Amino acid sequence: MSASTNARRSLTLADAGREFWRHPTPWLFLVALTGAVIARVAVGDWRLGDALVPFAIAAAFPFLEWTIHVVVLHWRPRRIGRFTVDPMLARKHREHHMAPRDVDLVFIPLQSAIGAVASAVAIALLLFPRTGMGLTFLVVMLTCGLLYEWCHYLVHTDYKPKTAAYRVIWRDHRLHHFKNEHYWFGVTTPGTADRVLRTYPDAASVPTSPTARNLHGTDAESPAAVKR
Structure with a gap:
């Protein structure tokens, strides 16, 4: 067994964490979250409605995650007249x-993450x-964004599940990537929206999909990939 194989198999959570913080998107979410927490404490005005917000987001987030994954990330390129509609997020996801x-x-493209943070601030x-x-x-929402980045990143490392909750996340997302890309769209919320929406x-x-690694069955950058 090679030394590199041993290194991969012995990956610790601390090792994974050090690599995670070498990338810009986690820092973007962390800095934005820190600023939001400071602003929230400074504004005060705590009311019952504030306690309801996390519960409302917890109920809606699995369906938001599912919708983004299905509609945006798995978008099939389409040609409208002379133009091809193929958003960057969909292209990057095909590469992923x-x-x-x-x-x-693995990470949300930085410019998309900046747009997501700006949109959340505006809302x-x-x-x-x-x-x-x-x-x-x-x-x-920024906490959810940071947790999403961490969970998605960790699933794609060689760190092995040690808790029941993470084992479900790890199993389902790997099934999506290596078994069949038409199912298991939840990332941080596996089995929630998927069960309701029958995926x-x-x-x-x-059956194992022949296109799990090559979405839509064609090369990601080939003109043949464009739906006419």
């Missing part, structure tokens, strides 16, 4: 399926009846 061990492709400040409640929303089958009943 092709090379699931490429750490740089928090413009769409809530109180600034304090909006900032509570922002704190919770959580018994793995033994699902």
Whole structure:
């Protein structure tokens, strides 16, 4: 057995964490989250509605995660007249399926992450009846974003599950990548929206997809990949 194989198999959570913080997106979420927490404490005005926000987000987040994964990340390129509609997130996700061990492709692209943070800030400040409640929303959503990045990154490392909860996340996301890309769309919330939306089958009943590593069955950058 090679030394590199031994190193991969002995990956610790601390090792994984050191690599995680070498990438910019986690820092973006952490800095934004720190600023949101400071702002929330400074504003004060704590009310019962603030306590309800985390529960509302917890109920909605699995379906948001599922929708983004299915509609945005698994978007099939489409040609409209002379133009091809193929968002960057979809292109990067196809690359991620092709090379699931490429750490740089695991993280949300930085410019998309910046856009997501900016959108969350705008929603928090413009769409809530109180600034304090909006900032509570922002704190919770940024926490979800940071946890998403960590969970998704960790699944794609050689760190092995040691808790029941993480074992489910690890199993389901690897089934999505290596068994069949049409199921198991939850990443941090496996089996939640998937069960409701019928994309959580018994793995033994699902055939291995020939396109799990090559979404849509064609080369990610080939003109043939474009749906006419």
